[in-house]
Amino acid sequence: MSVLRPVHGTAPEVFGAVRAWLDAEAEPEPLMVETSGSTGRPKRVVLSRRAVLASAHAAHERLGGSGTWLLTVPASYVAGVQVVVRALLHGAEPVVLEDHGSFAAAATGCRYVSLVPTQLHRLLETDAAVLAGFDAVLLGGGPVDPALRARAEEQGVRVVVTYGSSETSGGCVYDGLPLDGVELDVPEGQPIRIRGPVLFDGYDGDPELTARALVDGWFVTSDLGRIVDGRLRVLGRVDDVVITxxxxxxxxxxxxxxxxxxxxxxxxxxxxxxxxxxxxxxxxxxxxxxxxxxxxxxxxxxxxxxxxxxxxxxxxxxxxxxxxxxxxxxxxxxxxxx
The missing domain is CATH 3.30.300.30 (ANL, C-terminal domain)
Structure with missing residues (x-):
């Protein structure tokens, strides 16, 4: 499969490559991003422009509109790719944290930021007032301690907990509710399944793994969950159930x-x-x-x-x-x- 790899290099190189990819008249070659590899060998996930744009537009709709973004995560992962895409759709490149002397300086004028729990924990110690100035702080990339979220909200920070993966073009469930166009299937004792326009095309060079992950139009995740009061509650990965x-x-x-x-x-x-x-x-x-x-x-x-x-x-x-x-x-x- 021929794929485009624009998510490696300096920030200007990444922004330029993603902008050209978004502006292409015909559907361009798909984008490839790697999973984090936190539990095993990283997988190369192939994403179409249609899927990435469906995710970005649905995110803006849920958040209340597009806006400027602060990039604090690597653009080589799907969360960073989506920050770049959302910012460019708004008409401006994202603000890059590394280009500024502090988080407060970088955050000036930004409406949105995407963080992982470790970053939020540290920033609440140093820049809680700055975080409170964002229209939304998207929090994903792993389990979120309810105490951490409560602490942030007590300080005026609007936290939006996201759930998704590279295979879903990033977060596709916000605060337990799927984005527009996204469907969930949460069978008891079985992995969460996701369907919708945000899904990936497959794993580069691994048709067998693709066939196991994409079944009848559904992406079969590695997570268990349940619906509580109409919202998805993620219980953990299937392989997080330890038989001892x-x-x-x-x-x-x-x-x-x-x-x-x-x-x-x-x-x-x-x-x-x-x-x-x-x-x-x-x-x-x-x-x-x-x-x-x-x-x-x-x-x-x-x-x-x-x-x-x-x-x-x-x-x-x-x-x-x-x-x-x-x-x-x-x-x-x-x-x-x-």
Whole structure:
């Protein structure tokens, strides 16, 4: 498949390539972006201009209109591509954070910004008043701690939690509601499925993977979810359900409980291979917490079988360039003795 790769290079090169791609008279060659690779080998996702534009226009409709954008995430990932596209559709290149001395200086005049939770957490410490000046702060790229969102909103920040992926041209569900034209299918115990004009064409060079992901017009995600009060609630990845000692344990629920501990700054919970348990649940903790304390804290709210059997204390969680937690690095850290 012939694909265009305009999302690599300097900011002016990226902006110029994307502008030419958007302005082409006929449907141009599709765009290729890579997934983050946070859980395995990155996949090369092929996106048509039709899909990217459908996503951008639907986002503007939901947000209340187009506007200037601040680019704080790499343009080599789909979130960055969409910031560039949305800004150009408004008629101006996005403001690039790296070109300014501070977040406050870069944010001047911008209506929208897209962040990952780690960025929001840090900016609330230094630039909460600036964040409150945006019409919307889109937050995606991973699970969002409700306490983080509440803290931001208490300081006047309008947070919009997005759910989506490279395969859906970026976020396609805002605050639990699909964008116009997007449909959700959330069968009990099965992966979330998504249909609509924002879907990708396939994976470059991998027809078998494409056939597993695109079924009867639906994109089969890797996430579990349920509809609560008419809104999608993402429970976590299918592979985040850790089978340990014959018990199915939803790792995101354990992580959410540990994040509520007063001595914990942040945490990630994963399953790693174990001869005795099949998989051993391990908590990677930034904070002052012992394994016994972690087990007791989790057991106070959930079954004791959900409590982690390993704990790794870190100064900071490792992250990929797009801000997502580097889960492969965490697994390597834990694959030694308990």
């Amino acid at each position: 000692g014959g018990i199915n344990v939803p790792a995101p629920a354990v992580a959410k409980r540990l994040r509520a501990h007063p001595s914990v700054q942040t945490v990630e919970v994963l399953g790693v291979p174990d001869d005795e348990w099949g998989q051993r649940l391990v908590a990677f903790v930034v904070g002052d917490l012992t394994l016994d304390e972690a087990r007791d804290w989790v057991s106070a709210e959930h079954p004791r079988a959900w409590a982690p059997r390993g704990l790794v204390r870190l100064d900071a969680l490792p992250h990929l360039p797009n801000g997502k937690v580097d889960r492969l690095t965490l697994r390597r850290l834990a694959e030694g003795p308990a």
